[in-house]
Amino acid sequence: MKYLLSGLVLISMQAYAACPSPLRMAYNNDWLPYVQLVDDIVTGTDIELIRTLAVQLGSSLQLIKMSEQRALQQLQQGELDLIFAASYTEERAAYAYFSLPYRQENITAVLNEDLLTQQPELTSKADFYQLAAKQWSGAVNTAGYYGEDFEQFKQNKGKSRLFHVAEEFRRLQMVAQGRAQFSIVDHKVALFHIHQHKELSSLRVLPFLLHQSSIHLMLSKKTISQSCVQQFDLLLKKRLRRPTASEQ
Known part of the structure; x- marks a missing residue:
């Protein structure tokens, strides 16, 4: 033994x-x-x-x-x-x-409340990428992976519309200040910052997800x-x- x-x-x-x-x-x-x-x-x-x-x-x-x-x-x-x-x-x-x-990771986008209310047709992932390709610039960590739809957007129509910003809080600040129209974010992280920082109180997350992954x-x-x-x-x-x- x-x-x-x-x-x-x-x-x-x-x-x-x-x-x-x-x-x-x-x-x-x-x-x-x-x-x-x-x-x-x-x-x-x-x-x-x-x-x-x-x-x-x-x-x-x-x-x-x-x-x-x-x-x-x-x-x-x-x-x-x-x-x-x-x-x-x-x-x-x-x-x-x-x-x-x-x-699990839930990926969505953050926009200013005023901009979001001006887009009643924004009800799906396809709607978001269509609007982003035509009208908006985004502050994004371009090294991150946010699903195949984002990869196609990044490499094609969104190529000239994305600013690479590594730090999530800085990306949210840019949206709150109007320097970008959206940021692609982790849903949990975005809500954490919005609740913690008064300067981000005008921000809202989309009512749907852009990507979900393990x-x-x-x-x-x-x-x-x-x-x-x-x-x-x-x-x-x-x-x-x-x-x-x-x-x-």
Whole structure:
């Protein structure tokens, strides 16, 4: 029995050792509630989740500040180990593993209330992209993935109408100040900022979604083994099975 237990412990240690330490992950700006920067301290719901997973895997999390576009390049080259809050695409899957989803993302657009009330015909995603292509400019993180409809818009009719602004709060400010007519946003993040900042009180989110997707961790195929990905998935599966407070 002693040898059996020792063997099980050894197997468990080998499984966790499959993940490198530290795990290098990129971040860039405030993205509340998922990422929060206070001086040199980085927290937020996504960050704390991944910190916890890293510790449970016998590793640690090393955060490296860089732009989203550069982070994707660094992950592909093996200079980063993982990226959080990632949507699955076939292009990304060529160089990265995707974990099980750990939350859902709801993408919509934010406009000034006055502009929204002037557009009673704006009732669907198709209506939005038609108006955006003809009349509006948008402040958007163009490195983000907001669904195939946005990708087509970005590469064609919207190409000359989009300003790349990485930080979500700055994008919302531009819309509130009339420097852009819309911004593509995470629904939860937009509502958080609108409720927190009086200067954004004129902003409204669309009454429909532009895109909805599962959110994953992206793990570099150059530095992360499939065994490590499996360990991440096991831990995420356990967390997803936990009942919420309302279910208890």
